[in-house]
Amino acid sequence: xxxxxxxxxxxxxxxxxxxxxxxxxxxxxxxxxxxxxxxxxxxxxxxxxxxxxxxxxxxxxxxxxxxxxxxxxxxxxxxxxxxxxxxxxxxxxxxxxxxxxxxxxxxxxxxxxxxxxxxxxxxxxxxxxxxxxxxxxxxxxxxxxxxxxxxxxxxxxxxxxxxxxxxxxxxxxxxxxxxxxxxxxxxxxxxxxxxxxxxxxxxxxxx
Amino acid sequence: xxxxxxxxxxxxxxxxxxxxxxxxxxxxxxxxxxxxxxxxxxxxxxxxxxxxxxxxxxxxxxxxxxxxxxxxxxxxxxxxxxxxxxxxxxxxxxxxxxxxxxxxxxxxxxxxxxxxxxxxxxxxxxxxxxxxxxxxxxxxxxxxxxxxxxxxxxxxxxxxxxxxxxxxxxxxxxxxxxxxxxxxxxxxxxxxxxxxxxxxxxxxxxxxxxxxxxxxxxxxxxxxxxxxxxxxxxxxxxxxxxxxxxxxxxxxxxxxxxxxxxxxxxxxxxxxxxxxxxxxxxxxxxxxxxxxxxxxxxxxxxxxxxxxxxxxxxxxxxxxxxxxxxxxxxxxxxxxxxxxxxxxxxxxxxxxxxxxxxxxxxxxxxxxxxxxxxxxxxxxxxxxxxxxxxxxxxxxxxxxxxxxxxxxxxxxxxxxxxxxxxxxxxxxxxxxxxxxxxxxxxxxxxxxxxxxxxxxxxxxxxxxxxxxxxxxxxxxxxxxxxxxxxxxxxxxxxxxxxxxxxxxxxxxxxxxxxxxxxxxxxxxxxxxxxxx
Numbered sequence: 001x002x003x004x005x006x007x008x009x010x011x012x013x014x015x016x017x018x019x020x021x022x023x024x025x026x027x028x029x030x031x032x033x034x035x036x037x038x039x040x041x042x043x044x045x046x047x048x049x050x051x052x053x054x055x056x057x058x059x060x061x062x063x064x065x066x067x068x069x070x071x072x073x074x075x076x077x078x079x080x081x082x083x084x085x086x087x088x089x090x091x092x093x094x095x096x097x098x099x100x101x102x103x104x105x106x107x108x109x110x111x112x113x114x115x116x117x118x119x120x121x122x123x124x125x126x127x128x129x130x131x132x133x134x135x136x137x138x139x140x141x142x143x144x145x146x147x148x149x150x151x152x153x154x155x156x157x158x159x160x161x162x163x164x165x166x167x168x169x170x171x172x173x174x175x176x177x178x179x180x181x182x183x184x185x186x187x188x189x190x191x192x193x194x195x196x197x198x199x200x201x202x203x204x205x206x207x
Numbered sequence: 208x209x210x211x212x213x214x215x216x217x218x219x220x221x222x223x224x225x226x227x228x229x230x231x232x233x234x235x236x237x238x239x240x241x242x243x244x245x246x247x248x249x250x251x252x253x254x255x256x257x258x259x260x261x262x263x264x265x266x267x268x269x270x271x272x273x274x275x276x277x278x279x280x281x282x283x284x285x286x287x288x289x290x291x292x293x294x295x296x297x298x299x300x301x302x303x304x305x306x307x308x309x310x311x312x313x314x315x316x317x318x319x320x321x322x323x324x325x326x327x328x329x330x331x332x333x334x335x336x337x338x339x340x341x342x343x344x345x346x347x348x349x350x351x352x353x354x355x356x357x358x359x360x361x362x363x364x365x366x367x368x369x370x371x372x373x374x375x376x377x378x379x380x381x382x383x384x385x386x387x388x389x390x391x392x393x394x395x396x397x398x399x400x401x402x403x404x405x406x407x408x409x410x411x412x413x414x415x416x417x418x419x420x421x422x423x424x425x426x427x428x429x430x431x432x433x434x435x436x437x438x439x440x441x442x443x444x445x446x447x448x449x450x451x452x453x454x455x456x457x458x459x460x461x462x463x464x465x466x467x468x469x470x471x472x473x474x475x476x477x478x479x480x481x482x483x484x485x486x487x488x489x490x491x492x493x494x495x496x497x498x499x500x501x502x503x504x505x506x507x508x509x510x511x512x513x514x515x516x517x518x519x520x521x522x523x524x525x526x527x528x529x530x531x532x533x534x535x536x537x538x539x540x541x542x543x544x545x546x547x548x549x550x551x552x553x554x555x556x557x558x559x560x561x562x563x564x565x566x567x568x569x570x571x572x573x574x575x576x577x578x579x580x581x582x583x584x585x586x587x588x589x590x591x592x593x594x595x596x597x598x599x600x601x602x603x604x605x606x607x608x609x610x611x612x613x614x615x616x617x618x619x620x621x622x623x624x625x626x627x628x629x630x631x632x633x634x635x636x637x638x639x640x641x642x643x644x645x646x647x648x649x650x651x652x653x654x655x656x657x658x659x660x661x662x663x664x665x666x667x668x669x670x671x672x673x674x675x676x677x678x679x680x681x682x683x684x685x686x687x688x689x690x691x692x693x694x695x696x697x698x699x700x701x702x703x704x705x706x707x708x709x710x711x712x713x714x715x716x717x718x719x720x721x722x723x724x725x726x727x728x729x730x731x732x733x734x735x736x737x738x739x
Contacts, residue, residue, distance in 0.1 A: 042714035042739040046644040062575070062618055069648075073736065074600035074611040076644035082600055086616045088588060089596040091649075100588055107584040109575040109618075119646060119737075167739065168713040171683045174643050174738055 030111065030144045033137040035159035037151055038118050044167035045118045045150050050077055052114055052148070057081050064088060064110050068097040069119035086110070094124040098132055101147065105139035111146065118150040125155055133158040208338070210310065210324040211360045212303055212345060213372035217320025219260040220355055221299040222289045225487060227354050233265035234287045235279050294469060298491035302353050304459060305494030306345060315365070315456040321372065323365045325456055342382030353490065361386070367450045370396065370403055385450065392450045397423025404447045410437060422448040465492050465503075466557035474513055474550035478542060481551055486535050488556040493529045496560060502527035504561035506538055513549035520545075523615065525575075525582035527561040533579055534558075537586055544590035575618050585616060606692050607701060608719075608735070609647060643738040645717060651733035652676050654718060669706055669718065669732070676734060677716065681708035687720075705735070715739060 038045040049065065049072070056063035064086040065072060072087060088104075090097040094117060101115050117125050137158040140147045154162060214220050219236040223229055235258045258274045268283035280286050296319060303322045307314035313325040342359035349357040360371025362385040375383035385392050399422045401414060419425050426449045434442035446452035467488045475481045485508070496503060504527040508520045522537050575581050588597045598613040654675035658667040666687060671680045686706035693699040704720040715738035721731045 040712060040714055041646070041737040042716070044739055046646045046737070046739050050644045071646040071648065071736070072600070073609065073645045073647045074602050075609070083617065085599055087598065087600050087613070088592065090592060091596065096592055099591060103584050103587055103591075107581055109577060109581040109584070119648075169643060169715060169739055171685050171707060171709045171715060174685070174707055174715060 030146055031141045032161065033133070033140050033147045033149070033156070033159050034161040034163065035149050035151055035154065035156040036163045036165050037154050038165040039152060040166060041119060042169075044165045045116070046071075046076075047167070048150070048165065049114060049116060052112070053077055053082070053085055056112060057084055060084065061112065062086065062110050064104050064113045066090065066097050066100045066104070066113065066115045068092065068094055068115070068117040071116070071119050092120060092124075094120050094128060098128055098136070101136055102132075102139065105136060105143055105145055105147065108143040108145070111144070113145055113147045115147060115149040118152050120152070122152060125151060125153070128155065130157045208326045209362055209365050209368040210326055210338075210341070211317070211362075211365070211368035211372035212306060212322050212324070213358045213360065213369070213375070214299065214303065214320040214355055215358060215373075216260045216262075216356075217299065218291050218296060219262070219289070220320075221295040222292055223262075224295065224299060224354055225484065229287060230262065230354075231264060232287060233262060233268050233270065233283045233285060234289060235261040235265050235270055235276075236289050236291060237276060238291055294467065298467065298487070299353075299355060301491050301494045301498075302349070302355065303357075305497045306349070307459075308498040310341075313456060313458055316459050317365070317369055321369060323368055323456060325365075338384055338386075339382055342384075346381040358382070360384070362450070363392070364450070364453045365456055366404075366447050366452050366454065367392065367396075370399070370450075374399055374403060389449075389451060393423075393426060396448075396450050397421065397426070401425060401448075404444065406444055407440070410441060410444060413437065459498070465495050465501075465560055466555060467492055468553065468555040470553040471551065474552055476550045481554070482535075482539055482542070485538055485554070485556060486531070489531050489534050489538070489558075492556065492558045493531050493534065496529050496558060499560070500563075501560040502529050502563040503534060503558040505559035506534060507555075507557040507559065508538065509555040510547065510551050511553045511555075512547060513552055516549070518545075518547065522586070523582065525578035525618075527563055528579065529563075533583075536583055540583060540586040540590055578618070581618065606690060608690070608703070608705075609649075643715065645736040645738055647736040648676075648734055651719070651735050654732040654734050656718075656732045667720075669708065677710060677714075679710060682711055682713075683709040707738070 036045075036048065038048075053063060053065070054077075062084045066088045068090050070089045070091050072089075074082065088097075088100045090100060097115060097117060097120075101113060104110055104113055133156045136147060137160070139145075149156060149159070156162070218238075219234065222236065223234065237256050238259045239256045254275070256276060258270060258272055258276070258279050260272070261270050261279075265279070265283055265286055268286070270279045270282050270286060274282070276288055279288070300316065300319060300322075303320070304314070304316060307322045307324045311324050311326055313327065315323045317323045338361045342361065345359050346357050349355045358372045358375040359382045360368045360373070360375055361383070362368040362371050367385050371383040371385050375381060385395050387395075401411065401420055401422065404422065406414065414425060419428075426445060428445075430442060430445050430449075433445050443452060469484060469488065471484075475484075493503070503524050505524060506520075506522045508522075510518045510520075512518065520541065522541055524534065524537065528534075585597060595613055597616070599616050600611045601614050603610040603612060652675060654677075655673050656669045657671045657673055659670045660666070661668050669681065669684060672678050684706060685708075687704040688706075689702075689704050691700075691702035693701060702722050706718050706720075707715060708718060709715050717735040717738065719733050719735050721733060
């Protein structure tokens with residue numbers, strides 16, 4: 001593969017997700033299971049999805065969005081091509097969403113998977129067995145895919161990285177945005193980073 | 208050098224492909240004169256129907272060709288009877304043709320159950336050891352993959368090769384080679400009975416009267432005198448008996464029909480027998496594709512059910528190919544989740560042909576590592592979630608909220624450099640790029656609101672949400688935005704009023720007021736989604 005051609009960064013340097021605060025953390029690499037906890041429904045999960053979808057489209061990369069609550073709105077994500085987006089609508093079935101993630105990770109063709117469980121019922125999200133998450137992490141490591149999981153509460157014991165996302169906007173920001181994507185910042189904190197060496201696990205705030 | 212591949216008892220073997228367990232049993236094949244089911248009364252047809260072929264077990268039990276079905280069953284009480292099936296025979300013949308196509312571009316469909324291949328200048332045409340090995344490989348492949356007992360014959364001319372293959376059936380060897388000088392070949396075939404060259408009935412009678420029973424006895428007669436006594440046709444017969452007759456192959460040019468229709472003898476109620484038959488069908492059709500150097504880009508299956516209705520399926524093959532295992536897996540994955548209302552009585556299987564490797568490779572666009580594996584994964588996802596829940600979203604050209612269609616995910620379609628979203632008509636997006644994205648609740652969640660008439664505008668403005676997934680008095684409200692559409696169509700007319708609200712926890716929501724056209728009531732408030 002030619003340097004600079006799409007997909008070249010798969011071989012080592014990690015993914016650019018189009019979110020400045022996320023990329024600046026430098027923690028998300030291929031073969032990783034990362035959990036992004038967004039406790040409020042409007043805390044930035046949608047913006048994160050939009051940024052990742054936009055970045056994938058700009059780089060002409062394929063992306064799978066496993067939509068646990070079937071909340072993706074195609075009319076909102078306008079301005080970029082969604083033909084590279086595989087939208088998997090699970091209609092509030094968290095078990096189906098986990099199975100879909102399992103199938104796509106085993107397939108090994110897609111480098112980036114976004115598993116959105118943020119708007120699913122809490123009891124359904126909690127009911128996913130810990131062993132399932134460890135299995136998904138193993139598959140991600142094996143295939144080199146990056147699995148980003150949005151959850152309403154911390155539920156993934158196997159996540160190497162856990163980020164807390166909580167951003168607020170005013171009513172005026174609904175339309176238009178102060179700055180266009182992807183420069184729009186999202187407030188994130190690192191809640192867990194198993195990638196860091198022991199003894200260096202203090203929280204950083206990125207903005 | 209020519210190679211002939213022959214299936215002994217072709218018509219019966221073609222039927223037994225779908226019943227491999229019957230090969231060791233006593234089975235006989237019936238045929239009516241002309242095999243025309245509609246030419247005579249049932250009673251008459253039954254009288255004329257005769258046994259034409261049988262398995263070794265049936266022959267050992269005393270069943271003979273020419274017997275009627277009752278006569279055969281009198282000899283063998285547990286004799287199974289089958290009728291000829293042209294579709295099965297066509298499928299078996301296609302397998303022979305596919306094998307021939309894999310060896311050479313010049314081959315002939317000589318007769319049912321017999322194909323002849325011109326090996327030309329290939330290495331197998333030169334060395335006897337290679338010929339024997341090739342012959343045994345072919346025989347083994349047919350036995351292992353297609354459950355057909357075949358014989359192979361090699362000779363310097365087509366008719367002699369066919370003779371070698373046919374006579375190999377009578378011996379324990381699966382491969383027979385007639386090679387060497389003309390005199391040597393003549394000596395090799397001399398002991399063979401006269402019937403192997405299929406002499407016309409009148410010539411056969413005359414030759415038997417003369418006491419001629421073998422090819423050697425026939426060719427001992429002077430050729431010119433045979434022609435003088437019996438005519439020019441007898442001279443050609445003499446040449447064939449001497450192994451000297453040369454002719455051109457009638458080369459096969461296959462029609463582009465890659466479909467197969469099978470009427471089942473018994474209704475199929477479970478998936479396993481249907482899959483068995485479909486796999487056989489895929490083998491046959493894949494073989495036909497191979498002869499035309501084409502690949503399958505789509506699998507089309509139509510099932511006819513017991514009540515006369517039909518169910519049609521179309522499964523795309525991401526990377527066109529002929530691999531039967533891959534095609535079968537695509538079919539099996541989709542059918543595992545299918546539940547038929549009635550038993551299946553027949554089916555039609557078709558493979559849409561395409562040039563292998565027809566998909567262009569875009570150098571600077573990311574492609575999948577393994578498109579066929581990805582196709583199987585998509586099939587599994589669709590089986591798990593439903594066809595309508597897996598794909599790429601495309602907004603429709605309308606202002607109706609949440610209007611989009613799901614299209615099959617096509618990873619090979621080129622994306623535009625500028626990333627412009629195209630709607631279903633292929634033109635620029637109908638909506639300008641929006642601000643904060645909305646995350647929808649599907650279906651929208653009902654709310655009970657208290658409203659107050661605004662003194663300035665006279666509008667009913669939301670004041671407090673008293674019941675629903677969110678409750679309380681909004682911190683801020685923006686709106687309304689009045690939307691309507693399709694007003695020129697009675698059935699699809701819609702109208703709504705949308706508001707954006709911010710609650711105390713800073714979350715932003717969209718709520719909508721639907722008029723009675725949408726909900727059947729005077730007014731209905733719903734929570735459409737959350738921003739951010």
